[in-house]
Amino acid sequence: MMYxxxxxxxxxxxVDGRGIVPRSSPFIIELGPAERAFLDSTSxxxxxxxxxxxxxxxxxxxADGQENTEIARRLDLPVQIVSKWRKRxxxxxxxxxxxxxxxxxxxxFSPRPRGRRQGDRx
Numbered sequence: 001m002m003y004x005x006x007x008x009x010x011x012x013x014x015v016d017g018r019g020i021v022p023r024s025s026p027f028i029i030e031l032g033p034a035e036r037a038f039l040d041s042t043s044x045x046x047x048x049x050x051x052x053x054x055x056x057x058x059x060x061x062x063a064d065g066q067e068n069t070e071i072a073r074r075l076d077l078p079v080q081i082v083s084k085w086r087k088r089x090x091x092x093x094x095x096x097x098x099x100x101x102x103x104x105x106x107x108x109f110s111p112r113p114r115g116r117r118q119g120d121r122x
Contacts, residue, residue, distance in 0.1 A: 025062070025068055027090035029062040029090060030063065031060075031063045035093070039059055039060050040060065042056040043057045043060060051099070055085050058071055058081075058086060059085065061074065068086065071086075
């Protein structure tokens with residue numbers, strides 16, 4: 001193995017020209033026809049939320065055998081995000097791609113109007 005350079009006193013192996021060794025994910029994605037059709041339609045839907053489109057594209061590329069680093073490069077995302085959604089889909093299938101409730105303070109406004117309304121000023 002040839003060595004590319006040195007970072008923090010450690011030699012980096014020369015693999016892809018940047019000193020990065022791609023790791024294969026233990027989460028191998030295999031899609032059924034219905035899952036592939038659903039993800040494909042979601043990834044091409046202009047009216048879908050951006051987060052759903054990105055998640056669908058991550059899973060489709062993973063199912064095509066792409067490594068996390070390659071998926072991250074193609075979609076311009078951090079590798080950690082790709083790993084997160086790949087793992088979640090592997091463990092929970094399509095249900096894992098849904099938005100989960102978030103913790104924290106609830107919004108400080110109510111959808112119900114309170115007090116004076118704009119027309120009450122007159």
